[in-house]
Amino acid sequence: MNLVYLCGSIIPSRAANSVHVMKMCQALARNGHSVTLLAPMKRGEYESGVDDVFDFYDVERIFELRKLPCPRIKGRSIIYAVAAAWAVQKLRPDLVFGRYVHGCALTAWMGYPTIFECHQPIWEIGTIHHGFFELLRRGTAFQKFVVISEALKEIYMEEKDMSPSQIIVAHDAADDPGNVDKPAVLSGAREEALQVGYVGNLYSGKGMSVIAEVAPRMPDLDFHVLGGAEDDIAEWKQRVEAENVIFHGFVNQSEVPRYMEALDVCLLPNQRTVAVYGSGEADIGRYTSPLKMFEYMSHGKPIIASDLPVLREVLTDGKNAVLCNPEDSTEWIRALRQLNDDSSRRCRLGEQARRDFEAEYTWSARAKRILTAASSSSNFSSSPMAASDAIS
Template sequence: MKIAFFSFSSLPSQRANSVFVMKMCQGFSKLGHETVLFVPRSNNAVPHDKIFDFYDVEHRFKIIQVPKPKFFGSGITYGLLCALKAKKMSVDLAYSRHLLSGFFSVKLGIPTILESHAPFKQNGYIYDMLFGYLLKAKELKGVAVITESLKKHYVQQYPLLKRKIFVVPDAADVPEGKARTQSLHGENDRFCVGYAGSLFKGKGIEVIIPLARLCQWATFHIVGGTQEQIDELKRQQDAPENVYFYGFREPWSINGYLRSFDVLLLPNQEVVNAGNQIDIGKWTSPMKLFEYMAAERPIIASDLPVIKEVLQHEKNALLCGPRDIACWVETLERLRDSPALGTLLSETALEDLKRNYTWKARARKILGYYSNQVS
């Protein structure tokens, strides 16, 4: 089968969504399907080989860069161009992380699956109207969402969607070959606590800094964020000396950092701002959750409904109230004093990932759903 994957993410990029689209295309291609990824054309052209290396992805699929005009409504033009190119290539299925590309592929008669990580309605009335129109189209074969909470929300808002919506959480690759580690700042003989991800409000930095002040016996390592964000955090929160910032690191290196830590933190808050002033806290399935599982290190995470769709307290992770700093301190001390518990939790998490949450398994579930829809 020939699959067109529509994305509005530039490549390469520091955004997690760019990792998502590259890994998904690899997943489809590993199942033997000819996959073509459509992305906006960048002013800073990067050879495709370097893009694949940047994301630690096998060169199994084709990348087509599509012009994105620099004017209001450019997403409409971009979406139309993507759909026209896919139609010309006679693709069998369009898989879209971009609503407008998916809209035009449906209009052109291409069987299409949309993927949503937050309600389209949050992007404005036009997006909500287009999505409502698509639900009635026979060419729309399904809507993939990343959490049960998001599925429930959509079904309440759009009863017509009940038969077309399905849940596929995010995923991660299981590292192959010899495990890589990265050198860390500070005193490496101290207990090393790690976080990898963005520094947007609600992602958990507001927990990590006070936690570090109370746990001077550990070092805290924060991988991610722009230099501007890091400088602002240092000014606003007066980060203690046992906190080390690494800034953005290329995706291929992240597993090595995660494996260098003794414990991994996932302190998401109830409200999460992903940088566009839109709250995704109720819907998000953080990709780093699955990357943590792949690193085979014990995880302490926030006790939130979306997190508990994947993590179970005392089984594959330890959970704390998002703002209960005392609980985070006690749980860190518990893992420090009980390495055997950490090993048990991390081994269980890795097995859960291998069984349910690899990119290849995710792609297989999506295409299995599609096969059932068209059979």
């Protein structure tokens, strides 16, 4: 199938949304489809230091990336949406899959079968986004709406009166790391200590507050923090009073598996309120599907995670993870002590997490599941109308 993926993410950047986009395009291509990714021509904060975008995200060069105009002027989102619509008209795909509602609304009205994915209530993003979403829903070729959790599906069904059959729930995913021959040598790691790791951003609600409370009370364990913006790292270094916390900073996607392999236990200490990258106000805590959860599972690592309803959609206490109250540091200390003392339990938890990952949470499985669900009630071979008829 000839497929266009339409996004609004800055590529390259460290934002999770850009990682998601690149991994999904790779997965769709691995499933045998011809994929063209359309992205805005925006200057990312890391663009000048990235020689190869595909290497930056550790994805194969098996799909095409095209950048489209998105000038820094008022109304640039509409300019980019129209540019994307014209690009789609030239490519004439069998399907448009997107995370950019402006462009997806246009392609659905142009007659191109369109699947739209969103990871938060769209009315919380802004009035314009909400308006385009309503336009999209009335588009003649709108196929399915994809969300990342059952919790988010429930929100849309309640707030937008959407039918369950319109919505596909597809949790996030991870690549299969395969066999990692050479785990990373973790700086600051003591040979006799349990190596505990956190991978991800450090902004509000991601859980560094838990590590800051737990680490000083467990000096016999080493805590490794992978990721985070430089300003956030500097702030947490001042706030954390513990020599056993090591900040490694940003790690390239291609190197993450080596670091993950060197860890004994992985932490997912999400709080009930979680900020969004680039926005301190939005809260995704009720419905998020953290990428790092699936990366932990892919490596077969024992996970200690916050006991939150949205995480329980994937994790089961005592089966593939240990779940703790996100607001009670004593529970996290107890869980870490138990895993430190019981290597066989660490092994059992990690092996079950790996089995669950293999069964449901690879990127390729996610892409296939979405397209299968959409095609069961749609026809991707419909003939799109001419763009001149649709948007002139």
